[in-house]
Amino acid sequence: MNLEIELPVFITPLMKKWLLQYKFDTIKEITTLGLFHWDFRPNRRKPEKPRRIPRLGETCKLIESNFKRSIYFLKIDTTTLHVFESSGPSLAGLKIAKEYIFEGEKFTVKSVLLKYIS
Numbered sequence: 001m002n003l004e005i006e007l008p009v010f011i012t013p014l015m016k017k018w019l020l021q022y023k024f025d026t027i028k029e030i031t032t033l034g035l036f037h038w039d040f041r042p043n044r045r046k047p048e049k050p051r052r053i054p055r056l057g058e059t060c061k062l063i064e065s066n067f068k069r070s071i072y073f074l075k076i077d078t079t080t081l082h083v084f085e086s087s088g089p090s091l092a093g094l095k096i097a098k099e100y101i102f103e104g105e106k107f108t109v110k111s112v113l114l115k116y117i118s
Contacts, residue, residue, distance in 0.1 A: 008033055008060035014081055014102060015073045021107050023071070032070035034059030036084050052114055054084045054097060068093065079103065082113065093118060 005027055007016065023030065035057040040050040056072060067089060074082040076099075084097040097114040100107040 005030075005062060008058075010035060010058050010060075011073070012075060014075060014078070017102065018073075018081055018083065018100060018107055019071075026069075028063075029065075029069050030071060031063050031065050031068050032059055032061050034070070034072045036072040036074055036082075038074070038082075052097075054095075054114065066090070080110075081107070084114070088118075091118075 007019075011019075011033065019027065036054045037057060039053045039055045041053055043049055043051045054072065059070075059072070068087060070086040072084040072086075074084070076082060079102045081100045081102070082097060083100060084095070086095045087093050094117055095114070096112065098112050099110040101110050
C-alpha cells in the first residue's frame with residue numbers, strides 16, 4: 001500500500017505506518033501534517049498532576065479547506081507514538097491526543113492523553 005500524497009520530509013517511517021493504518025481512506029482530506037511537543041503547566045485543582053498542553057512545531061499545509069483535519073506527531077521511542085488530531089471549522093471542533101504502541105506490525109491505542117471540544 002502506498003499513500004496517494006507526497007509527505008513532508010520530517011515524517012518518519014513509523015508515522016507513515018500510522019497514516020497507512022488509520023488514515024488510508026481519508027488521506028486526501030488531511031489539511032495539515034506536522035510535529036508537536038508537550039508543554040506542562042501547573043494544575044490548580046491537582047497540583048501533583050500538571051496539565052498537558054500540545055504545542056505545535058514544524059507543519060506542512062497539504063490542502064486548503066474550510067473544514068480542517070490536522071494531524072501532528074510526537075515520536076517517543078522506536079515503538080511509541082503520540083498523535084494529536086484536530087478537526088472541525090476554524091474556531092470550533094474536536095481535539096484529541098492518543099498514545100499508540102507499534103506491536104506485531106500493527107498499532108494499538110494505549111491511552112487517550114487529551115480530549116476536548118473547542
